[in-house]
Amino acid sequence: MTTVETAPPRPAAGPIPxxxxxxxxxxxxxxxxxxxxxxxxxxxxxxxATVSARTQGLLPKNAEGGIGxxxxxxxxxxxxxxxxxxxxxxxxxxxxxxxxxxxxSTSGGYALSRxxxxxxxxxxxxxxxLHAFKAEMLLIAIFFVLRFLGDIPIIxxxxxxxxxxxxxxxxxxxxxxxxxWLMKGFFDNLSWDMERAALIDGASRFRVxxxxxxxxxxPGIAALSLFTFIVxxxxxxxxxxxxxxxxxxxxxxxxxxxxxxxxxxxxxxxAAVGLFQMIPLIIFFIFTQELLLNIYAGGxxxx
Amino acid sequence: MRVELDNLTKxxxxxxxxxSITLDIADGELVAFLGPSGCGKTTTLLMVAxxxxxxxxxxxxDGQVVNEVAPKDRGIGMVxxxxxxxxxxxxxxxxSYPLRLQKLNKGVIKERVQTVADMMxxxxxxxxxxxxxxxxxxxxxxxxxxxxxxxxxxxxxEPLSNLDARLRLTMRGEIKRLQEDLGxxxxxxxxxxxxxxxxxxxxxxxxxxxxxxxxxxxxxxxRPKTLFVAAFxxxxxxxxxxxxVMRVNGDLRAKSDAIDLVIPHDxxxxxxxxxxxxxxxxxxxxVDVVDDASPAAEGLTLAGEAVxxxxxxxxxxxxxxxxxxxxxxxxxxxxxxRVGDTITLVFNTSRAQFFDPETEAxxxxx
Numbered sequence: 001m002t003t004v005e006t007a008p009p010r011p012a013a014g015p016i017p018x019x020x021x022x023x024x025x026x027x028x029x030x031x032x033x034x035x036x037x038x039x040x041x042x043x044x045x046x047x048x049a050t051v052s053a054r055t056q057g058l059l060p061k062n063a064e065g066g067i068g069x070x071x072x073x074x075x076x077x078x079x080x081x082x083x084x085x086x087x088x089x090x091x092x093x094x095x096x097x098x099x100x101x102x103x104x105s106t107s108g109g110y111a112l113s114r115x116x117x118x119x120x121x122x123x124x125x126x127x128x129x130l131h132a133f134k135a136e137m138l139l140i141a142i143f144f145v146l147r148f149l150g151d152i153p154i155i156x157x158x159x160x161x162x163x164x165x166x167x168x169x170x171x172x173x174x175x176x177x178x179x180x181w182l183m184k185g186f187f188d189n190l191s192w193d194m195e196r197a198a199l200i201d202g203a204s205r206f207r208v209x210x211x212x213x214x215x216x217x218x219p220g221i222a223a224l225s226l227f228t229f230i231v232x233x234x235x236x237x238x239x240x241x242x243x244x245x246x247x248x249x250x251x252x253x254x255x256x257x258x259x260x261x262x263x264x265x266x267x268x269x270x271a272a273v274g275l276f277q278m279i280p281l282i283i284f285f286i287f288t289q290e291l292l293l294n295i296y297a298g299g300x301x302x303x
Numbered sequence: 304m305r306v307e308l309d310n311l312t313k314x315x316x317x318x319x320x321x322x323s324i325t326l327d328i329a330d331g332e333l334v335a336f337l338g339p340s341g342c343g344k345t346t347t348l349l350m351v352a353x354x355x356x357x358x359x360x361x362x363x364x365d366g367q368v369v370n371e372v373a374p375k376d377r378g379i380g381m382v383x384x385x386x387x388x389x390x391x392x393x394x395x396x397x398x399s400y401p402l403r404l405q406k407l408n409k410g411v412i413k414e415r416v417q418t419v420a421d422m423m424x425x426x427x428x429x430x431x432x433x434x435x436x437x438x439x440x441x442x443x444x445x446x447x448x449x450x451x452x453x454x455x456x457x458x459x460x461e462p463l464s465n466l467d468a469r470l471r472l473t474m475r476g477e478i479k480r481l482q483e484d485l486g487x488x489x490x491x492x493x494x495x496x497x498x499x500x501x502x503x504x505x506x507x508x509x510x511x512x513x514x515x516x517x518x519x520x521x522x523x524x525x526r527p528k529t530l531f532v533a534a535f536x537x538x539x540x541x542x543x544x545x546x547x548v549m550r551v552n553g554d555l556r557a558k559s560d561a562i563d564l565v566i567p568h569d570x571x572x573x574x575x576x577x578x579x580x581x582x583x584x585x586x587x588x589x590v591d592v593v594d595d596a597s598p599a600a601e602g603l604t605l606a607g608e609a610v611x612x613x614x615x616x617x618x619x620x621x622x623x624x625x626x627x628x629x630x631x632x633x634x635x636x637x638x639x640x641r642v643g644d645t646i647t648l649v650f651n652t653s654r655a656q657f658f659d660p661e662t663e664a665x666x667x668x669x
Binding site for chain 1: 352353354375377380383387401404405448452460
């Protein structure tokens with residue numbers, strides 16, 4: 001034998017053997033699966049509970065205590081107008097927020113990113129400080145503001161206390177610091193040259209903003225819209241505090257009213273309403289997943 | 304269009320971007336603003352464009368002060384270093400944008416865009432998105448967009464800096480040809496002195512916000528008024544030595560510890576009048592490498608040692624040390640100079656420049 005003996009590959013130096021690579025992957029997946037089990041179990045229970053008369057652990061039980069007793073009676077609420085009213089209110093708040101926060105942040109963020117004016121720095125730091133205040137701290141003050149707004153003739157009926165408009169207005173205000181800073185960040189990343197070119201080409205400042213700059217920050221607007229929609233859709237504290245009764249309740253408040261009634265709580269019904277509330281968001285996520293991944297992966301594509 | 308800048312100044316609080324720039328540009332002329340980054344050339348250009356408001360001074364187009372005129376009403380086209388194309392529009396959308404803002408008839412727009420695009424050689428790319436184009440093609444689109452509105456004045460802000468060397472050479476010629484054909488007055492900002500020398504009718508050399516010199520390229524090269532201009536214009540750059548010019552037996556001699564050269568009277572009189580040291584400048588091509596010093600070169604010959612040899616292809620750029628004083632000269636490749644060789648140099652001192660070390664002004668042309 002004249003072949004030269006070579007030492008077996010050592011794990012530290014040479015490429016890692018395939019079997020070890022595989023094992024590492026199994027380990028990683030195993031760890032991930034283990035860590036999300038609590039959430040998965042929660043969702044599983046939620047879905048099972050909505051179609052069961054009652055549950056014991058994850059198992060649906062019928063009257064005799066055996067497995068079974070599937071029912072759609074928990075979903076009967078979809079035939080009642082109250083839930084649709086609550087859903088409409090949720091939708092109104094969310095849509096109003098998306099539009100309000102979107103418009104104010106896109107224009108305000110541009111101005112703060114591009115223009116020089118007195119108080120700009122103070123405004124920027126001020127909004128950050130304001131964002132640190134929790135909504136809970138402002139509830140009483142906001143109550144007085146809404147009462148005041150309600151006394152304004154004509155528009156008072158839309159934006160005062162105990163109106164969907166009033167709730168939406170407060171929610172927009174609370175969300176604006178985040179929105180303005182987010183959009184300012186997106187505008188900061190755009191080159192000045194494009195703007196200058198448009199000005200020289202004959203566009204007015206407003207047209208430059210609308211036709212040239214806004215299209216460049218579309219990923220930012222999409223992300224902001226999505227976050228704002230979710231915040232508006234799931235809004236609980238503000239609507240709960242500033243609305244009375246079922247007429248102006250949104251979905252989370254409606255859900256709470258189911259629990260806090262004096263009758264024993266039907267948890268399976270609560271689960272069904274909760275799942276029902278999630279459906280629009282799930283659909284929304286499925287359609288915007290790719291866009292969201294793009295945004296998370298590094299902002300706008302191209303320049 | 305005739306352009307006049309009169310004491311044009313731009314400052315932000317403490318920082319001065321451009322300091323009292325005064326110059327005039329004749330109709331149809333291409334003027335280059337040349338200087339290192341941060342010298343104020345782009346600031347000046349943006350004031351001409353109307354993007355920056357001057358702190359002081361005036362800008363006039365054909366005798367009319369335009370300080371308060373909005374950029375869109377100045378009749379200018381501008382090409383940016385970053386191209387500044389609108390990425391969400393097609394090539395057609397980009398080039399037609401200025402015309403669409405003028406609310407021209409659709410047929411007219413289409414025709415004019417096609418004409419300009421054909422002229423730029425991108426006539427078949429009109430439906431493409433900007434991201435699908437190469438850098439050179441994007442530059443052509445930017446040029447087309449600037450030209451389509453038939454501007455009176457074209458502004459270029461380092462338009463070729465982002466292109467690779469070869470393309471830069473091609474585009475350089477193309478821009479110059481276009482500008483001459485169309486006869487549009489142009490300002491061309493660049494930090495590349497070769498670009499400025501080859502393209503411009505006149506060059507405005509700037510440094511630290513101050514206009515250092517404004518003249519035709521040959522004059523800047525042969526008769527630099529300041530040390531900065533002498534150092535910045537020319538490639539490879541001029542060599543500088545600290546010397547004292549003194550009279551010895553009726554001759555003028557530039558002397559230091561390492562150097563002793565005879566200077567013609569028409570070059571050295573003013574330098575000799577200076578008490579103490581002056582700065583002597585010699586361009587790399589004004590030093591010859593010879594085998595043996597001829598008697599005719601008496602007083603013009605020095606010996607040094609080759610320290611660095613950079614082959615440029617046609618010739619070698621050789622770094623030489625004369626008793627610790629460094630200079631760079633261009634040497635014929637066939638001479639085969641190697642590091643460590645002892646070299647005999649003959650200086651053409653009839654082309655030497657002299658500068659006052661205090662004011663940095665020329666002792667010949669200022």
